[in-house]
Each structure stands twice: as structure tokens, then as C-alpha cells.
Amino acid sequence: MITDIFTTQHARDLDQACSDLALQATNEEKKQLLEYLTQLLKWNKTYNLTAIREPKQALVQHVFDSLAIIAPLLKHIKEQNLNTIRILDVGSGAGLPGVVIAIMIPNTEVTCVDTVGKKMTFVRQIAGVLKLSNLSAIQSRVEQLKAEPYDIVTSRAFSSLVDFAQLAGEHVKKDGVLLGMKGKEPHQEIEELEKNTNWHVDKIENLNVPELNAQRCLVWMKKKEHND
Template sequence: MKEFSGRLKQAADTLQLTLSDAQQEALLAYLSQLQRWNRTYNLTAIRDPSQMLVQHVFDSMSIVMRLRDATKDHVASGKQVSVLDVGSGAGLPGTIIAILEPDWRVSCVDAVEKKTAFIRQIAGVLGLSNLQALHNRIEMLQEMNATIVTSRAFASLADFADLAGKHVAQDGWLVAMKGRIPDDEISELQKKADWRVERIDPVVVPELDAQRCLIWLKQDQGTL
């Protein structure tokens, strides 16, 4: 995977992320492990490692600065940032967040055991003590009280809020990674009283010619 080092560094520069040598090595090691496990366990439909780099690693990296900005007051006040990645699959974006934010506590939950087994393996191989994998359905999971509950292609906004909303801390967010702005999903969500779209951030993924956005959901104060 060393052949991807230059592209990874350029992508990080584009996203205004500063990578240590150890973080760069960890991201490439994750990609190598994903490719190897995918041959046997079919963790992702993407087979080509170059496409994995862009559509999985760069895509996950693209939201990190947004998350940092949103949680800077938590960090300034001495609170630990906790992230719950719902329907994490092969640990995306949770594992990438854990690599880039070693002081954050990241939990990846998925109902498919082989996927959480992969995340546990990655946490061990890369020495990510801040990363844990939870084999469970999100609706069966004990409340996590997370600063950020995120998902990537997990469910509609309304279903995401219904299933994962209970895991958000009072001052936290639901954050959904989406492609184009899902107007129909937003309309469906607006019919519910408890969650609202706070803002929508456009996201640029290096080397990917496709629309991406990050949708921030807040719980209405009247429902707290």
C-alpha cells in the first residue's frame, strides 16, 4: 500500500488534516487489512484498493474537520468526545476517526458479526485503544450518551433518528453522511416532532467526482 502514500498525503492536505507518520501508516495498514479480509469475508462491494482508498478512506477523512469544529467547545471544557458509528460495516467512518482523533472514544456498532470481528482485529493490529466494536442491533444497544452519533449509508434520516436518537448526549448531535441532499428524507423527518435538521454541510471528497453532504440533526428542546 506504500504506493498510495503520496495520494493519501495530498488528500490530507486538501482536507486540511495534518497526519503524523504513524497515522499515515495506520490508514494504509487499515486499507491493506480491509483488502485482505474482503477476499474472504466480503466486507465491502468495492474490490479495487485504489477505489477503496477514495470511497472509504478519503470519504471518511472528509468529515473529520467538521467534527472537530463542532466539538471544540467540548474539548476546551475538558470533556472527552465520544463517537458512536451506527451500521459501521467495515469500521467506516469510525475506524478512520479513531486513527485521526486518538483522544476521542469511538464505538462502532454493527449487526453483522464478521464486520465487528474485523473492527476488533483492526483495533488490535493498529493499537487503537480508543476504538471498540459492538456486535448488536442499534435498537438493542444500551444507551451510549455519545457526543456524536454518526452513520454512513445506514438508513433514512427519520429511521436514523428513531433508532439511534436515544444514544445522543443532551448536548450532542446525530450526524448523517449522505450523497445528494435527500429532500424526501428531510420532509419525512419534519413530520416528526422530536428531531430537526440543524444544518447541512457540503463535503468535498478528494479524487471523488460525486456530491456528498453532512446532515446535522438536533433534538428539539421541547422533547428533552
């Protein structure tokens, strides 16, 4: 056993997933990912933080799914020449993808926001247990947060792209991006976003999540220029 829930086989599956995603995760980072899930599944028994209760399912659907955005994020951070990167994870729930980003990209400062207090208490607990000084959590509706400039605002399973842009767009700094994790390419949502907001889709990346037989994509959105 690696933790009291995850076995050496799970650890091998995680190694393979990192390699499939071209991620050079350190042993410490992989240990932190498994410890995060261990804590999540333990807390879940009392606090009902996620519908996924089975360890392998949680590994694939929560951690591998979130790991799939790390390489695209690293590429963006390098291209933008960003040093300390401020990220807001909206409707973060038990910290997805926020916690995974904070573990895998140490030069980020990740703030998770969610309306549900027990979820943000859990994320704060994780920051303490895993000694992640770059992770914090705020209990609030995102639209009631004081507007602050973040380089990147992420969401997974939060809302339509239009609602995401309308509720969270003001937290993106000039030249920053909104990053929506989606299932299959959401054509209708994209059309509505372009028509009804001052945001446009900059690019869509298809993601291959290891061991997950489902379509996933990452939608990058930028604010329209005045003459767009």
C-alpha cells in the same frame, strides 16, 4: 510498496487528500490508514466485508470519503469544548467512518455497532493490529443496544434520516448530535425527519471528497427543544 497492497503513489495520493482537506495527519496516522485498508482488502477475500475490492477505489471511496468529515468534527469538538469525546458509529460495517475517526482523532472513544458479527470481529482485529485503544465494536442491532449517552452518533450509508433518528436517537446525550453522511442533500428525508420525529436539522455541510466526482454532504441533527 508501503504495505503489500499500497504503493508509494497511493501514499502520495493520501498526502494530497489530507492537504486538500486541511488535515494535519501525522506519518503514523497515514500509515495506520493504509494498514487498515490493507487488512480490509485481505479479509475481504474470505469474509466479503465490502463490495469495493480495488485498492485505489477503496482509498478514495472509503478513506478519503471518511476523512472528509474529520475537519468538521474537529471544529465541532473544539467549539463544544469537549475533552474525551464518545462516538457511536451505527451500521459501521467494516468500520466506516468509525475506524478513520479513531485514527485521526485520538481523544475520541469510538464504538462501532453493526448486526453482522464478522464485520465487528474485523473492527476488533483492527483495533488490536493498529493498537487503537480508543476503538471498540459491538455486534448488535442498534435499537437493541442498552441506551448510553454518546456525544456524537454517526452513520454512513445506513438508513434514511428518519430511521437513523428513530433507531439511534436515544443514544445521543443531551445537547449531543446525530451526524448523517449523505450523498446529495436529502430534501425529502429532511422534510420527513422534521415532520415525524423529535429531531431537526441543525445544519448541512457540503463536502468535497478528494478524487471523488460525486456530491456529498454531512447532515447535523439535534433534538428539538420542547417549544420547537
